[in-house]
Amino acid sequence: MKAIVVTDQAAGTAGMTLTERPEPSAAINDVIVQIHASGFVPTEMEWPSTWTDRAGRDRTPSIPGHELAGVVAALGYGTTGLSVGQRVFGLADWHRDGTLAEYVAIEARNLAPLPGDVDFTVGASLPISGLTAWQGLFQHGRLQAGQTLLAHGAAGAVGTMVTQLAREAGAYVIGTGRAADREKALDFGAHEFVDLENDALEDVGGVDLVFDVIGGDVQKRSVALIKAGGTLVSVVGPVEARPADGLAVDFVVEADRAELGEIVQRARDRRLRTNIGDVASFDDAIDVLNPTTRRSGKTVIRIRP
Ligand SMILES: NC(=O)c1ccc[n+]([C@@H]2O[C@H](COP(=O)([O-])OP(=O)(O)OC[C@H]3O[C@@H](n4cnc5c(N)ncnc54)[C@H](OP(=O)(O)O)[C@@H]3O)[C@@H](O)[C@H]2O)c1
Numbered sequence: 001m002k003a004i005v006v007t008d009q010a011a012g013t014a015g016m017t018l019t020e021r022p023e024p025s026a027a028i029n030d031v032i033v034q035i036h037a038s039g040f041v042p043t044e045m046e047w048p049s050t051w052t053d054r055a056g057r058d059r060t061p062s063i064p065g066h067e068l069a070g071v072v073a074a075l076g077y078g079t080t081g082l083s084v085g086q087r088v089f090g091l092a093d094w095h096r097d098g099t100l101a102e103y104v105a106i107e108a109r110n111l112a113p114l115p116g117d118v119d120f121t122v123g124a125s126l127p128i129s130g131l132t133a134w135q136g137l138f139q140h141g142r143l144q145a146g147q148t149l150l151a152h153g154a155a156g157a158v159g160t161m162v163t164q165l166a167r168e169a170g171a172y173v174i175g176t177g178r179a180a181d182r183e184k185a186l187d188f189g190a191h192e193f194v195d196l197e198n199d200a201l202e203d204v205g206g207v208d209l210v211f212d213v214i215g216g217d218v219q220k221r222s223v224a225l226i227k228a229g230g231t232l233v234s235v236v237g238p239v240e241a242r243p244a245d246g247l248a249v250d251f252v253v254e255a256d257r258a259e260l261g262e263i264v265q266r267a268r269d270r271r272l273r274t275n276i277g278d279v280a281s282f283d284d285a286i287d288v289l290n291p292t293t294r295r296s297g298k299t300v301i302r303i304r305p
Helices: 009-015 040-044 120-125 127-140 157-168 180-188 216-223 259-267
Strands: 001-006 019-020 029-041 065-076 086-092 105-106 111-113 148-151 173-179 192-195 207-212 226-234 244-252 276-281 298-303
Touching: 009 040, 009 086, 029 120, 065 105, 065 120, 065 127, 086 120, 086 127, 086 259, 105 180, 105 259, 120 276, 120 298, 127 226, 127 276, 148 216, 157 173, 157 180, 157 207, 173 180, 180 192, 216 226, 259 298
Parallel strands: 148 173, 148 207, 173 192, 207 226, 226 244, 276 298
Antiparallel strands: 001 019, 029 065, 029 105, 029 298, 065 086, 086 111
């Protein structure tokens, strides 16, 4: 099969090559998916799981990409709940070969049915950003209606999902980002926008929840804004600061079939708009995954035209 592989962590996405790899075989409870579209998070090249197996052993050449939409091609021994020919979408295991390939082997529990009226490109754009937003807001952040949320990077892939889901849940959303992101963040539903390059974050006042996708100094300054009993949720590694009287949580997104179902249903009925940036063919993927100018939105590769 055709696949994009990486062998050199220092080279990042510039080290990607489109090559031939053996088709994967299905282990117990696995599904082989013929991939139609794959989403991509650029920071994947920095994640240890792109380079090693669960025991820390080198697993290069590895196939990156962890979001997919496609069609079930085969089932492993004991796999139930999905059938050959079914449209699916989901989140591949971090430590296994990923979705920038014609086929992937993936545990069935990491997949959900993709309704027939949802395009594969849309399906591939949702798993990481949608699940990260859902889990950060509702499981880790325990967001309630009427609370105030500070949503960093609100025009980004995760941030636009955070903003929309939080608004639907009845929260007041203060989005942040670069000056150029203001219109997009407001368009996706932020009530206010703080330009981190020019505005004073400290002017925001008290918030119940901070959803951090940036880290560093921005995270440290945000913690001081959290009201007593509030929470910092971070998806950019171990938290670097904690609220004086509240919780700090960092987490890595997990696949969840029921939550994928909630997210795709919202995309179908327009409660959730996708934030898709570049869409490219498999042959053009490496160029698109190595942009020379600032890009916005989730990059999706159409593995099958
Ligand atoms: N732990 C997890 O499970 C998990 C899951 C999903 C994502 N993540 C991580 O979350 C981060 C965001 O992912 P994403 O897909 O949403 O990325 P994205 O689409 O690039 O969104 C991030 C947004 O934040 C902005 N931003 C970054 N640094 C900023 C700064 N210092 N000041 C102002 N704006 C800034 C970015 O602008 P620029 O593009 O101009 O920098 C972009 O608009 C990544 O580091 C990713 O690895 C973690």
